[in-house]
Amino acid sequence: MADDATSRTPGVFELPKVDNATDTRDLLAHAAKDANALKDHFVVDVDAHLSEFAFWSEIVDRIDNDVYRQMAQSFRNRAGSPPGLMNATPGMLYQDMFGRIPHQQRLAEKTGGETHAMVTLVQRAMDSMGIDYMVVLPTPMLVLGMHPQAEIEAALGGAFNKWMVEDMLPQEKRMKNFIYLPFNDPPAALREVEKYAHHPGVVGFMVTSTRYKPVHHDDYMKLYAAIEASGKPITFHSGFHWGDESMKQCNRFLSMHAISFVYYNIIHMTNWVINGIPERFPKLKSIWIESGLAWVPFIMQRLDSEYMMRTSEAPLLKRKPSEYIREMYFTTQPMERENLKLLEATFEAINAESQLLYASDWPHWDFDLPNSITQLPFINEQQKRNILGLNAAKLLNLEVPAHKLGVPRPGPAAMAAQGLAPAAE
Amino acid sequence: MTDVRVARFDEIADGDHRVFSTGKREVGVFRVGDKLFAWENHCPHSGGPVCQGKIFPRVEEALDDEKKSLGLKFSQRRNIVCPWHGFEFDIETGLHPGDPDVRLRKIPVAVRDGDIVLTLPG
Numbered sequence A: 001m002a003d004d005a006t007s008r009t010p011g012v013f014e015l016p017k018v019d020n021a022t023d024t025r026d027l028l029a030h031a032a033k034d035a036n037a038l039k040d041h042f043v044v045d046v047d048a049h050l051s052e053f054a055f056w057s058e059i060v061d062r063i064d065n066d067v068y069r070q071m072a073q074s075f076r077n078r079a080g081s082p083p084g085l086m087n088a089t090p091g092m093l094y095q096d097m098f099g100r101i102p103h104q105q106r107l108a109e110k111t112g113g114e115t116h117a118m119v120t121l122v123q124r125a126m127d128s129m130g131i132d133y134m135v136v137l138p139t140p141m142l143v144l145g146m147h148p149q150a151e152i153e154a155a156l157g158g159a160f161n162k163w164m165v166e167d168m169l170p171q172e173k174r175m176k177n178f179i180y181l182p183f184n185d186p187p188a189a190l191r192e193v194e195k196y197a198h199h200p201g202v203v204g205f206m207v208t209s210t211r212y213k214p215v216h217h218d219d220y221m222k223l224y225a226a227i228e229a230s231g232k233p234i235t236f237h238s239g240f241h242w243g244d245e246s247m248k249q250c251n252r253f254l255s256m257h258a259i260s261f262v263y264y265n266i267i268h269m270t271n272w273v274i275n276g277i278p279e280r281f282p283k284l285k286s287i288w289i290e291s292g293l294a295w296v297p298f299i300m301q302r303l304d305s306e307y308m309m310r311t312s313e314a315p316l317l318k319r320k321p322s323e324y325i326r327e328m329y330f331t332t333q334p335m336e337r338e339n340l341k342l343l344e345a346t347f348e349a350i351n352a353e354s355q356l357l358y359a360s361d362w363p364h365w366d367f368d369l370p371n372s373i374t375q376l377p378f379i380n381e382q383q384k385r386n387i388l389g390l391n392a393a394k395l396l397n398l399e400v401p402a403h404k405l406g407v408p409r410p411g412p413a414a415m416a417a418q419g420l421a422p423a424a425e
Numbered sequence B: 001m002t003d004v005r006v007a008r009f010d011e012i013a014d015g016d017h018r019v020f021s022t023g024k025r026e027v028g029v030f031r032v033g034d035k036l037f038a039w040e041n042h043c044p045h046s047g048g049p050v051c052q053g054k055i056f057p058r059v060e061e062a063l064d065d066e067k068k069s070l071g072l073k074f075s076q077r078r079n080i081v082c083p084w085h086g087f088e089f090d091i092e093t094g095l096h097p098g099d100p101d102v103r104l105r106k107i108p109v110a111v112r113d114g115d116i117v118l119t120l121p122g
Helices: A002-006 A029-038 A052-060 A066-077 A117-129 A140-146 A150-171 A186-196 A218-230 A253-274 A295-309 A321-325 A340-349 A381-396 A412-417
Strands: A013-015 A044-049 A133-137 A175-180 A202-208 A234-237 A286-289 A329-331 B002-008 B017-021 B026-032 B035-040 B054-063 B069-081 B088-090 B099-103 B109-112 B115-120
Touching: A029 A117, A044 A117, A044 A286, A044 A381, A052 A066, A052 A117, A052 A140, A052 A150, A066 A150, A117 A133, A117 A150, A133 A202, A133 A381, A140 A150, A140 A202, A150 A175, A150 A186, A175 A186, A186 A202, A186 A218, A234 A253, A253 A286, A253 A295, A253 A321, A295 A321, A295 A340, B002 B017, B002 B026, B026 B069, B026 B115, B035 B109, B054 B088
Parallel strands: A044 A133, A133 A175, A175 A202, A202 A234, A234 A286, A286 A329
Antiparallel strands: A013 B017, B002 B115, B017 B026, B026 B035, B054 B069, B069 B088, B109 B115
């Protein structure tokens, strides 16, 4: 390399190409520059992910039932160590664009030290992006709702929750979780709520939207009552499923992916509102995750139009559907921002300044950085702060350091009088 | 404008690329035959390290006389792919194949005495 040095101006150095062994901190080095400007902002990432198949042995060891645990463990001796009992279709996981996006393919970077590898990866991402709290959720399990065996969904969902809450969350207080609800087995889902309703690391309960279960079915009323009583939100995390008969008409992943994530949440939102779930459980808050935002004004207008003509079919409603939807919460990612006029109108429709929650979806290929919010030209500084973290802080009951509130910092005596902690210098 | 030497010309193989930093600015240098192209290592989409990504041939779809698809094929054009989100840019023009308004920032590059010299703005 001596020749390199002789032909190079002092101070110039070479940057390595990115592959799936690249350290998260190197991959996100450009984001870290933006993160410096967020030091006095409170940033909550309401939807980020781990790759649970990398730790599948640990997870299935947490299955309560002896028979299902043995069934899952039996896969370990098979060639390639397939993830036992899961219904994911690895050969059709095209998110990494066939090698174009290495970090989506596999996070093979070196970890080590005191924390679990998964926790270390989360910490590196949070630090690089300037995030105060990150809600970390599974990835292939987002399609577990399509598993033909409801009891397997319950066994794997329960095992994942136990692994996450008991083994992972205690290692990093900035990491939070929405409990996986095995929604195809309503009593099992209720048990998960009862188990974790009061856990401080659990900030909500997640229905993975990719499934064929009508959310208004009477089987779910006890579940909704329990979640409402917990004071924590129910969340609908959408996903894709190319095996869906309608999606099979799409010949490109792009097409299927673009529609599928919206499709499931449109159906669940429609059933949720038209059957008056917000009237039945008025204190139950809902978050709609990873469908972007453009679908929301569409479904608001569509349901309002039909409701005004066919009001007799939705007798539990006391207001237009859009008025209930305006009180729900939505995560930003993947935020459609090719047309800022349409996006601005969407923000107005959903009352974004109080209802919108920043989400990265890291480490997935269509992740959004905090700059997706800070660079928006049509919202003011306080609205940006709300969306980046202050809305989530209220909804998820997270403590905000005084210096990140976005208001002039009070003096030490005033802070003490208000019970506020002094800002870290 | 500041000139910086980053490497010897023969240290970049035909078809390959390397990325250099001056601390303030990062630049990817791409070699196509005897030509060099240099682009700022900043994706116009969301600021990703575009030049540190992989080079892929552009994918095209040919049609027959009846407008039926003949399927996908690789072309001779090659794109650099941003490793953050997959935005692709032609390594010779810096243009996104789907929208020419989305483009990489060009950095003047020359070979002097066998050295690759970038002329950096500012």
